[in-house]
Amino acid sequence: MRKASSIAVAVTLLALFGVTAVSAQPSRDGSGIVRLAERGDARAQTRLGYRLAIGLGVPQNDPEAAYWYRRAAEQGDPDAQYLLGVCFDLGKGVPIDFVLAHKWLNLSASRTRPVDEREHRARMRDAVRTKLSFPELEIAQSLALNWRPRRER
Secondary structure, three states, X not given: OHXXXXXXHHHHHHHHHHOOOOOOOOOOOOHHHHHHHHOOOHHHHHHHHHHXXXXXXXXXXXXXXXXXXXXXXXXXXXXXHHHHHHXXXXXXXXXXXXXXXXXXXXXXXXXXXXXXXXXXXXXXXXXXXXXXXXXXXXXXXXXXXXXXXXXXX
């Protein structure tokens, strides 16, 4: 399962970084991404979280990565929702919580457009589902159904 999770994260990251949706070009040291992230730009928050998760130009820091993923996920960024769901599934920077992992993976799958990527994210959500009891699954589904994006800016 770890290999599948690693592949899933790699596929998402390729999709995430293959598109330049950040509104301004960051400087080489990443300070542009930090400024945009602090101002509430969800794509920049996701990118900053990724940099922190893998130590790209900054010291690797899983809790800080999860913090930025959560900020972007709360705004509705499906890549951040996916990455945050993986964090909760694996306990990367946050305590393992399969209910929250399912919630974020479910939201990501429902908000992702490319069919192949959406199917992959749904498979990841379904893999987490096997770790939940029926009452936990109901809670996770309820959290996803009642979730609404909250813009920062």
